[in-house]
Amino acid sequence: MMSETEFAGDGAAGIETRFSSGVYKKREITIVRGAGARVWDSEGKEYVDCNAGHGVAVVGHCNEAVVRAVSEQAARLMTCSETFCNDVRAELLSHLASVMPGDLDRFFLCNSGTEAVEAALKFARLATGRTGFIATMRGFHGRSMGSLSATWEPKYRRPFEPLVPGFSHVPFGSTAALEEAVGPDTAAVILEPVQGEGGVHAAEPEYLRRVSEICGENGALFVVDEVQTGFGRTGRMFAIEHSGAVPDIMCMAKGLGGGIPVGAVALGSRVGPIPTSVHGSTFGGNPVACAAALATLGFIRDADLPGRAAKLGEYFVARLKSIRSPLIRDVRGIGLMVGVELKQRSGPAIQALMDRGVLALAAGATVVRFLPPLVVDAGDLDFVANALEEVLATVYA
Numbered sequence: 001m002m003s004e005t006e007f008a009g010d011g012a013a014g015i016e017t018r019f020s021s022g023v024y025k026k027r028e029i030t031i032v033r034g035a036g037a038r039v040w041d042s043e044g045k046e047y048v049d050c051n052a053g054h055g056v057a058v059v060g061h062c063n064e065a066v067v068r069a070v071s072e073q074a075a076r077l078m079t080c081s082e083t084f085c086n087d088v089r090a091e092l093l094s095h096l097a098s099v100m101p102g103d104l105d106r107f108f109l110c111n112s113g114t115e116a117v118e119a120a121l122k123f124a125r126l127a128t129g130r131t132g133f134i135a136t137m138r139g140f141h142g143r144s145m146g147s148l149s150a151t152w153e154p155k156y157r158r159p160f161e162p163l164v165p166g167f168s169h170v171p172f173g174s175t176a177a178l179e180e181a182v183g184p185d186t187a188a189v190i191l192e193p194v195q196g197e198g199g200v201h202a203a204e205p206e207y208l209r210r211v212s213e214i215c216g217e218n219g220a221l222f223v224v225d226e227v228q229t230g231f232g233r234t235g236r237m238f239a240i241e242h243s244g245a246v247p248d249i250m251c252m253a254k255g256l257g258g259g260i261p262v263g264a265v266a267l268g269s270r271v272g273p274i275p276t277s278v279h280g281s282t283f284g285g286n287p288v289a290c291a292a293a294l295a296t297l298g299f300i301r302d303a304d305l306p307g308r309a310a311k312l313g314e315y316f317v318a319r320l321k322s323i324r325s326p327l328i329r330d331v332r333g334i335g336l337m338v339g340v341e342l343k344q345r346s347g348p349a350i351q352a353l354m355d356r357g358v359l360a361l362a363a364g365a366t367v368v369r370f371l372p373p374l375v376v377d378a379g380d381l382d383f384v385a386n387a388l389e390e391v392l393a394t395v396y397a
């Protein structure tokens with residue numbers, strides 16, 4: 001037996017340091033409670049949460065509608081595999097179909113972003129009988145072997161090579177490179193309409209429309225990864241809607257479950273029926289997860305979170321652009337998916353923001369990324385911008 005004194009630190013931090021795998025670089029605070037756009041640590045300190053669990057908390061922490069739906073469903077039926085039908089799952093599927101762009105109206109339910117991407121890759125292979133995939137430089141699609149093969153960042157890929165064969169990467173935004181790369185072996189092109197991990201880079205609408213056409217002309221499918229951009233984050237329900245391009249497959253996760261793990265893949269008419277038993281998930285379509293997602297979608301609609309993200313995002317980006325600091329290289333944003341690119345590494349700024357009561361994320365080495373809950377208000381965003389202004393004026397001095 002291990003005694004308390006052998007832990008590397010106090011409380012949860014010490015225990016996590018001792019007993020977790022080591023794959024996460026942990027920050028020093030222990031978060032114990034959340035409400036709306038705020039979280040609190042074990043010392044009672046309050047934060048405006050622009051990390052939001054990597055953008056998961058779209059409807060806010062402990063959203064009342066989601067809490068109620070989860071509690072009620074947990075007391076009624078907590079598990080039911082997709083071998084059987086389920087009332088709440090059926091309701092979720094039809095609600096999802098009603099919010100999808102284009103002809104996306106059939107779904108595979110899973111539990112995370114990477115699982116959604118894995119399923120999309122398998123379905124694209126099945127539907128086309130081809131094995132080639134084209135992804136984009138700086139793209140991020142997850143960390144299991146298939147999705148990692150689509151992910152660009154060498155530091156994530158290298159330790160695990162050889163990966164799945166058939167993947168190539170082209171510059172994000174270049175139609176010429178894509179035309180060159182797509183061929184008779186291409187099952188699909190996969191990309192994020194706004195690259196998240198890669199540094200908050202939004203694709204030009206014209207580019208996305210051309211990607212869709214190039215796929216169509218070559219018998220390949222267009223897969224959009226909306227795991228981070230979906231459910232109002234960018235000011236539309238889905239980021240692809242800014243372009244009017246219609247994908248054949250869409251991957252979703254993060255915000256969908258209101259904080260409960262849920263992922264989904266949507267299929268359009270160019271993807272035929274998926275044969276029985278070729279894919280599956282034990283937890284996929286779980287009734288508690290479905291109840292959470294249904295309540296989340298209802299809240300997003302009733303509170304017009306996409307409209308709110310569009311308006312507040314514009315306000316926030318304008319405020320950030322007004323910061324006069326020689327350290328800022330660029331401010332980029334679409335809705336409430338916002339990146340501030342520095343001329344220095346972003347790590348010290350993110351740490352100093354935390355000390356001032358703001359949680360943010362990195363995106364690559366030099367970008368500070370803000371993914372606040374879409375229920376955040378203008379006052380919170382002022383607080384965040386003021387904190388960043390202070391941090392840039394002092395921390396790198």
Ligand SMILES: *Cc1c(COP(=O)(O)O)cnc(C)c1O
Pocket residue numbers: 054112113114115117140141142143192196197225226227228229253254
């Ligand atoms: C987070 C993310 C993923 C992976 O999701 P997990 O739930 O962590 O597996 C995939 N694609 C994009 C665009 C993401 O932002």
